[in-house]
Every structure is written in C-alpha cells, then in structure tokens.
Amino acid sequence: MVSVKDIPGASGLTKEQLLAMYQKMALARAVGERERMLNRLGKGPFAVTGEGQEAAQVGVAFALRPGQDWIVPYYRDIGVALTIGQTPRDLLLAHLFRAEDISGGGRNMPSHFSDPKLRIVSTSACVGTQIPHAVGIALASKLRKLDEVTATFFGDGATSTGDWHESMNFAGIHKLPVIFVCEQNWYAISVPWRKQAAVESVASRAEGYGFPGVSVDGNDVLAVYRVAKQAMSRARDGEGPTLIEAVTYRLVPHTSDDDDRRYRSREEVEEWKKKDPLIRFSAWIEEHGIADHSDLERIQEKIAQEVDEASEYAEQAPVAEPESALRHVYVEEEEVV
Amino acid sequence: MVSVKDIPGASGLTKEQLLAMYQKMALARAVGERERMLNRLGKGPFAVTGEGQEAAQVGVAFALRPGQDWIVPYYRDIGVALTIGQTPRDLLLAHLFRAEDISGGGRNMPSHFSDPKLRIVSTSACVGTQIPHAVGIALASKLRKLDEVTATFFGDGATSTGDWHESMNFAGIHKLPVIFVCEQNWYAISVPWRKQAAVESVASRAEGYGFPGVSVDGNDVLAVYRVAKQAMSRARDGEGPTLIEAVTYRLVPHTSDDDDRRYRSREEVEEWKKKDPLIRFSAWIEEHGIADHSDLERIQEKIAQEVDEASEYAEQAPVAEPESALRHVYVEEEEVV
Amino acid sequence: MAEKTMVEAIRDAMFEEMKRDDRIILMGEDVGSGGVFRASEGLLDEFGPERCMDTPLAESCIVGAAIGASLNGILPIAEMQFASFSHPAFDQIISEAARMHYRSNGTWSVPLVIRAPYGAGIHGGPYHSQSIEAFYAHVPGLKVICVATPYDAKGLLKSAIRDPNPVIFLEHKKAYRLSRQEIPDEDYTVPIGKAEIKREGSDMTLVTYGLMTHHSLKAAETVQDEDGLSVEVIDLRTVSPWDREAVLASVEKTGKVLIVYEDNLTGGFGAEVAATIAQDAFDHLDGPVTRVASPDVPIAPFAGPLEEYLLPNPEKIASAIRDLAAY
Amino acid sequence: MAEKTMVEAIRDAMFEEMKRDDRIILMGEDVGSGGVFRASEGLLDEFGPERCMDTPLAESCIVGAAIGASLNGILPIAEMQFASFSHPAFDQIISEAARMHYRSNGTWSVPLVIRAPYGAGIHGGPYHSQSIEAFYAHVPGLKVICVATPYDAKGLLKSAIRDPNPVIFLEHKKAYRLSRQEIPDEDYTVPIGKAEIKREGSDMTLVTYGLMTHHSLKAAETVQDEDGLSVEVIDLRTVSPWDREAVLASVEKTGKVLIVYEDNLTGGFGAEVAATIAQDAFDHLDGPVTRVASPDVPIAPFAGPLEEYLLPNPEKIASAIRDLAAY
Ligand SMILES: Cc1ncc(C[n+]2csc(CCOP(=O)(O)OP(=O)(O)O)c2C)c(N)n1
Ligand SMILES: Cc1ncc(C[n+]2csc(CCOP(=O)(O)OP(=O)(O)O)c2C)c(N)n1
C-alpha cells in the first residue's frame, strides 16, 4: 500500500484527515436528510439543507482553523458548520427552534448557523448581506494585526447583489485576508444561472477587483481543499482575497417549501446525482486504499447513531419561555463587558 | 486643403459637425464658468460643473440622436445636456432655481438635467441610482421593439455602488441597447481612485458582465466619439451594452462647496490643464485647417454673448410661487393621460 | 361569481390587467415559475418570459429598472419576494420612485406597482415576517395599500396598476389562503384611499388593516356575544393616503377608538392614526386613544410560541376593547 | 471651558474618544480630508488612514463592513455623508445591525455608531435636506439621537460611542454652526434616552428635537413677551428610546401639548409622541394634542422661497402656540 502522502491529489493530507473529511461530508448529508425528514413529519416548520454541496463546503472548511479563522456562512452550509465544530445536536436544536439552540435560541431560522466560540457569525435570511460583514471582520483582523482569515460563503444568486460587488471591491482595495466562496449550484431558487448573468463563470469577475478568481470542481472535495489552501496562504501572506467558485449542484429542492419540479427536469437532477460528491469521494477513498467499504460503512453507522441521538435530544429539549421573546432587543446591562 | 473626410481621426465628420462639436464643448465650458461665477456673486447657492470633462461628454452625446435616444446623465454633464439640446438659458434657469426651469422648476438642484421632450431623464443627487433607470428604459425599448439607445453617464465614484453592478449585470443578461459612460476623473470628491478600486481601469469589469468595456482618452473628443459610435452600432444591432471609460480630469473643485486644495496638489491640476480637451481640440482644428484661430474666436464670442443673454434672462425670471411647493407630490388629475 | 382566496384574487387581477393592457409586465425573482406563493402561476405560459420576467437576485435593480421602464411606456409590477427583501431597494423606492414626479416639477411620472408579501404568523422568522407599511406611508409621493380580503385585494390591485403613481401593494401572507370570498366575474376596482366599515357599531371605533382586520372582526364578535359591546370595525385598506374622514366620522359617533396593528408599537402606522384623532377629534373623545400592537421587538422569532406571544390576536384585542369600554 | 459650535463639539468628541480608546475608527467618504462639513478635520493627521479611513462610495458596504469590524474588536463610527445617502444602507442598518443581537439570542452584538448630517434649511434640495429619524426610531434594536446643541452633541456622541448597541447619530446640519456654547474641558457624557427641559413653563408643553428646538425656544420667548404665555420646551435629544416619562410628567402639569418636528407630518416621529400622550395622559389633557410639522411633501425644493414655505419656523410655531392656548 502506498503512503497517503504520495497519492496524487491527496494534498498531503493524512489518512485520518481524509477520513475525517469524508465523515464531515457524510454527516452533513445525514443531518440535511434528517432535517427534511423531521419537516415532513411536521416537527420542524422549515428546512433548508445542502445535499450535493458537501464537497464545496467541507473542502473549504477543512482548510480553515476552527476558532481562529472567521466563518460567515449562508443558510446551506451545514457542511461548513459541522466541519468547524458545530454538532448535529446544535443544528437539530436550531431546526426544532429549542431554547438551547446555540445559533439563536430558536429565534433565527434553522441553518442560520452562529457560534461566537467557533467564530461562526450569525446571518440573516437576506441574501448577500453577510458578505460585507466578512469584509469588515477581515478589516479588523488586518487593523489589529491578527493572524486570522475570514471565509464567507454564498450562492450564485448572491453574486447579483450590490452588497457582493461593494464587498469584493472593498476587500480588493485593502487586500484583506478574506476568502469569498461561491457555491455555484446554477439556480437561485428557480432562476437558472443564464438568467442571472451573461457569463459562464463568476470567477472571472474577481480580476475586476484586483485579485484572483478560481473556478473549481465543487464536487471534488480534494480539489476544493487545494484551492482553499492556496487562498489561505495568500490571505495569511498579506496578498489579499481570493474568490473561489465551487461548481456544484443542489440535489434537493431549495427548501421544504419548494417544489423543484416546477423549474428543472428530473433528467438534469439525475445527471448530477451521478456526480454526487459523497459517492465520488468514497470511491476515491476505496480506490486509493485509504479505507475499504466496511470502514466507510462503520463511519456511516456511527453517523446514523449520532444523528438519531441528536434528534431525540433536540425533540425533547424545551422551547424558550414565550416571554423571553422580549429579551435581547438591546444589550442588557449584565452583558456589557 | 484636404477634404475633411480624409483627415485621419475625423471619423467621417463634416467640417460643420466638427465645428459644432467644438462649439458645444466651448459652450459647456462657458456655462460652467458662468455658474461658478454666479455662485461666487452670491446668486446661485450651489454650482456643480464639468470643466475639463467636455470632450468625454460632448464626444459621446454627439453620437446620440437627440429626442430619439434616451439620456440618463449625472450632475456634471453640462456638455451632454447642451449637445442633446438644452440651452444655456435652460441651465441657468435651473442654476438660479427659476419657475421656468424645465428640469424641475427650481425644485431639483442645478445640473440635475431633465427634459422629457429631449428624453433627458430627471436624476436625483444620489450617486449611481440613475443607472438602473437607464437599464429599465433600454429594457422598455427592447420590449417595445423601438430603435432607441439609452446612454447613461456617471463618475468613477459611481462604479463602487451596488446599483452600478446590478445594472451592468441586468443589461448584460438581456443584451440591452444601453451605453454606460464612466467619466473617469480619478476622484470621488476627495477620494482618489486608488482608494476606490484595486484596478487601474474600470473598463476591465465589463467582461464579467458579458459585454465589452473600452477605455478611451476622454480628453480626445474624436476618440470618444468613435468609441461611442461603435457602442451605438452594437446597441442598435442587438449586440447589447458597452461600457465606455472616458479617462479625463475635473479641472475645477467638486462643487462650489469644495476646496480641492485639501486633497490634490496644484502641480497635478496644472499637469492636467496642459491636456485641457478644449485647447487640444482647438489646436487640432487649426492644425487640420478645419478653421482658423479667428473662426474659433468668433465662435467663442457668440458663446459669450449667448451666455450673457441667458444669464440676464435667468436672473430676471421669476421664482415659482412658494405655495407651488405643495404641488406635484402625486400626479394631478389633469396630468393623467 | 366564484369563491377565491386572496392569492387567487391577486393572480386574477394581474392576469386580467395584463390581458387588458399589454404595457403591463411583471418582474421579480421566480415569478416565471409561479412565485414562492404561487401568485404568478400561469402568467409565464400566457404572457411569455418578456412580460413575466425572472430577474437576478437584486432588488434595487428590480425596482430601479422598473422605474426606468415606467418612464418609457411600460407599466411594471415589480415583485419583492418578501417584504424584508425590499430593503435593498429602499433608496430606489423613496429617493427615486417617490420623488421623480415632484423633483421634475410634474414632468416625469412613475406608474409603478411594487408588490410584496408581508406580515407574520407563518413561522417565517425575523426575515419573512416584517411589516413595512410604516416606512412607506411616511414618504410623500408613494401610495401604500395593505390588503386583507380577496375582494379588496383584487379591486385594489387593479386600481394600483391603473394609478399613475408608484404604489406599494402589501399582501399579508397569512391572509393569502385564510378564507375564500365571492368575487364578481366582471371587472371592478376598489378605490385607493377609501376605508371600509367592515362591521358597524356604536360603542367604539376600531381602526385596523391587513390581517388584523380578521382578528379584530373576531374580537368584535366575541365582545358582542359575551359583553354586548357594539364595536365598529374600520378596515383602512389603504394606509397612504388613508381615509381620515371615515375614521373621524366614526370616532365622532362612538367617542372611543382602538387602533390595532401588527407591526411593533413605536412609530407604527397606527401612531399616525392616533395622533390625527387626538388632534382632530379631541372634542369627541370619551376615552384614551388606545393602541394594540406588537411590542418593540424584531418581529418575529422563528419559534412559534415566542412569535405568538408577541403578535396581537383576537383575545388580546377583545381584552383591550373591554378595558376601553370600561373606561 | 471654551466656546464651540456643534460641528466642533462633534469633532472634539471623536478626537477625544479616539485618543481614549484605540479600538475606535472613523470610516466614510471623504473623512480623510476632513469631511464635507469639516467634522473630521485633523483626525487623519492624528490617527492615520487606518483609523480615519476613506471608503469607496458604497454606503451599504460602509455600514456592512463596520458591522463586521464591530464583531471583531473594533468600535466603528460609520459616516454617511448626508442622511439621504444612508438609504442604500437601509437593509444593513435595519436587517443586520438592529437585529444581530436579537436573532443570535444575545450572543453577538454590534457596537456601532452611524453618523449622518440631516435636515433642511440650507438650500440643499431634495437630497441634502431629509429627516430620517422616523424610519429608524421605528426599528427595535437601534438607538436614535437627534442633536441640536454643541453641549448635547458632544456628550451624546460620547455616549453613543460607548454604547454597546448600534446607534444612529443624526446631526442637524443647519445647527452645525448656528451658535456657540460653553463646553467643559473635562470629559462628560449626556445619557441616551433622557430629554431636557430647555425652558420651563406652565401653560403648555412643547415637545421637540433637533433644529426645531432652537425655533421652538424662539417662539416660546416671543409668546412669553407678546402674549404672556409660559411654554415648557422639552428637547427630546434622543428619539429612540425616547423619554416618555419626562414628556408625560410635563403634560400632566400643563394639560396641553404641542409637538414640533421638521419632518413631513404623516408618520413623522411626532406622531408617536402624540399617540403616546393621547393614550397615557388622556385624563390630563385640556386641549387637542397638536402637531406642527412640514406638509407631506418631499423636503425640500432647492428654491429657497419654496423650501421656506414648507418648513416650520418660529412664527408658525408661535401661531400654533397661540391657537392651542386659546382652546
Ligand atoms: C435579498 C433577498 N432577496 C430574495 C430572497 C429570497 N431568496 C432566498 S434564497 C434565494 C435564492 C438564493 O440563491 P443562491 O444565492 O444561488 O443560493 P442557493 O439557494 O442556490 O444555495 C432567494 C431569491 C432573499 N432571501 N434575500
Ligand atoms: C449615494 C451617495 N453617496 C454619497 C454622495 C455624496 N457625493 C456626491 S458626489 C460624490 C462623489 C462622486 O464621485 P464620482 O462618481 O467620481 O463623480 P465626479 O463628481 O468625480 O464627477 C459624493 C461622494 C451622494 N451624492 N450619493
């Protein structure tokens, strides 16, 4: 068996790291599926998940340093949140709007990840508005001369917004340590990319802001990881931002309220299912002898168990007291530091 | 004497056209100077003018068809307004906020040109907000299958706004008959271009929207005209938008409220004075025998006289009745068509 | 006559108007596939992608381009997918659409409708629940409509489309499928700026609009049955311009007034109604001008129990009616 | 003690705070060269371009980046060059800055000050004259300050900078150089949310803020001299949270209230003040709750005579005082 180091494409990752990567992707898949199931069962009123985009999410997140680098995600980033350190329990508590939900105590929508400890920043449901926050966080890191990189994630739809442009421009001017990650899944809900832009690749726009844009196969977790690593180096070396366009596909409807048959053919979805990043990575792992089928099955079993436990826990956890809705409009006296 | 047609760079313009071009530039200069003078005399509370940018403005406007093509200008475009057909009297009536002011009856600021007959669209003082209007007008032309092109003008500062990006993108998607004209004068008030963007040329951004961007010497009126002509052809042939970056310089302070010594050296201003587009074009005209010095002096004299008369007229014209301030908040019954 | 839900009535209004006048277009995110609430279902098939136009995710440009189109012979209906997502277009709405006519001394005008689903009660969390009428009712140059019933929605949307001014048309999303109502087969409009007395009464005037009309009617019924109180319920329907005359006439009659709105209390539109009454009907008042609204909290948390705790409902309204009646 | 104008007091407040705490930065268009009103003159020289930062012309990003910086140890002051140009940042202000703390259940907070010159009376036309406090006073999670005097401006700006919440700090540009006032040499603050009785009186309460404080004081003097009327003038200073207690206590004493604001009448902040009084001080009222404001017109036309026609001034206020006193 060859040493993992020598496997082309493994990017110097150890066997353990590669399997951890796989585990995060599979976990993200499982949590997404669970949320949609709980929704169908009438337990969570809303589910927005990221099945199909796990390689893009986990590949980038793996290049980041949890608790040191800043994460400004969007609502599809279950894989990012889990890789950085949120747990299935955290996510399902949010899904079921429980008091214990670290992201917002049930106030914000599910999949609006937040965790000050992990430097995952709370986002709204407004598309694109988180991007200037990422830029500002990175500006602060630079002003304070801290070794921190900020990664912000968004869909192709967000690239049409004014906030996206203004942020890209601002980051370019100040050469900020920020990584812009576009999860190009070809749709903003039902609107296909060709109605969103006249260009093939959004990565090409980065040049106009004075920094590189890279388009990468977003279903190839190792390719994404490599690109993210480079972006990290650039950011840490003071060379400024990178725009990563991770080309992928959302295998599920937009949210639990969406019926994607209205706007895309089953054939198209089936074509992309063949490129499922999870299946692809597991094949790669087996092919390169990193693990065999039964190893991966064991990982899957553990995940299923973890998700079951998290789900049970979350279902039994209490919702916040109704009157608590009046709190935290302003910073309360005792919270002032 | 060679036929004008054969003069390299004359772009097929006749002698009359070339002199008309010169006349518009000189007129724009004279109106700008008059407005600043009236302001210093305490007559107009505010002046914003475009001395130095006449070639960029007149060069583009000359390629448009007054009354047929749509103009969505910005506050510095005295040369555009005059070329399309507004008169010094129109502009000075606005400067002195008289009731007769066609652009707004004294309600909008001076240099916020408007004239439904001439299809010059009323703009606000908000930088960048007119650009989506231009795109929408062009969309209407396309939907209605009308042979109309829309030209919109803005400064380098406007390219930082979200509205600019959203409009460029929208125009690209629909291949709209619109020309985006950036009067690159290197400053947004005091903020130099290098603090506004990390790239040299904003023209390069057009590619990211799927249409060409052209950077042109904005102090060379014939070069600007050529580029605008090409953009017109593209637009009329259904090939879509063009971004023109006309590189120029504002030779005067931002407005009558500005002191430009706070942010740029006199040397820099003097350097650009040497490239004064008006001097440059008059030299070219004389050099190529289109007219001689005394011809140009006669044009200047007529302009001086016209501006004097306009100024006198405007000073004597009445301001609207105070109570008229209550009108036109909503479309009035009799205005409904 | 057919029974329609409010969302169907809205769809019918657009369909019929687009049939009538081919200058009308609908533009917005996902309108082509029917829209997230199915309000534009069928329009793409009937009118094609040029008149039922999917746009990029860029609200400022949607409104700004609609303004431009409206200057050049088109009558656009710009859809904001949710009221909260109209905020990026705030500048275009209040600086541009609202002021174009004024600043040009009446020479340009912007015949534009901006539709947006608004309001809470569907567990949409803080960004799918907001009331936004107070912002726009404050801005001269705009008209603002808040509809609550299928009949009014259809008639007012037609009026909005035919109005030469920019109109913000707010559709309470919880009212979309709340109930069905008989809708005439023939063309009709409901005038902008006219309130409707949805229930007559003599003890007290209740002024409201939007979803709160339904809650208020329920409360009025309860207090009639349980306490014998006769409450006159006025549905403003339009908040700008609003029907001061109708409200003042009713208050003169009853002497007491309760104002009910869903938005958070401070600076909500009901404050204007209260202020007007306190000045212009002062002599007729037999009790404090009373408001029921949500507390000053971002409306609304995702968690159902928290959301419900904040929002006015028939019980809270009935209790306020009783308190005021007892004054 | 030194005599300062309001704009000098604001500059001093920023200077002293930035000296005191190096987490504070100022960012905005043209702040490096001193700003269009000279409010930041000298800051670049003292603190360098990283702490007095010129930005591109992109208000949404200015506020959005400031929010981000505030999450990561910086205390930003974001300057909007004119209040009207804050509109592109509306979404960032109300969806993001105002709600970050709430939506995250109190785990993130946004210590941010947004400064903007506002108000009319300088012949700035419709886009350099707007009042915007009503929009933001309606939004839970924000604090909103409208200052009128050098002393209050300095003390309140310091409080705003030290406040852990997002604060909108509105500086009436006509008040920038209106007058000079003695300013203590030592550090002081003025508390957010506390009104000040700027003139005591017994016949009537006049509630106001911003430039109208000056006009109201002048009117109060006139009616004292000419009519022997004693008007108590309350300057709210902060419109969110506003000092209900101070206002209600004064109205209980005088029985009559005039509310004066510069913004257009409908949905202006004074509507909230009026509504609150009409509900909570009803028993004490001896006359209609009266408002003086600008008519519902985009404020303000560029032409001086038209602008002046619209705006409240000491004469109009005095006349409203007399009418109400005669009631
Ligand atoms: C400003 C704004 N406008 C509209 C919406 C409604 N909306 C939610 S998600 C979405 C599409 C986003 O597409 P994209 O950015 O590609 O992300 P994806 O969902 O495909 O991952 C839209 C239109 C919103 N949330 N915010
Ligand atoms: C949205 C907005 N922000 C700020 C301003 C204030 N302002 C007026 S002009 C200007 C600079 C514009 O620069 P540029 O676009 O380059 O045009 P130029 O004046 O150089 O011709 C600024 C910041 C404004 N009018 N609108």
Ligand SMILES: [Mg+2]
């Ligand atoms: Mg997408």
Ligand SMILES: [Mg+2]
């Ligand atoms: Mg410029």
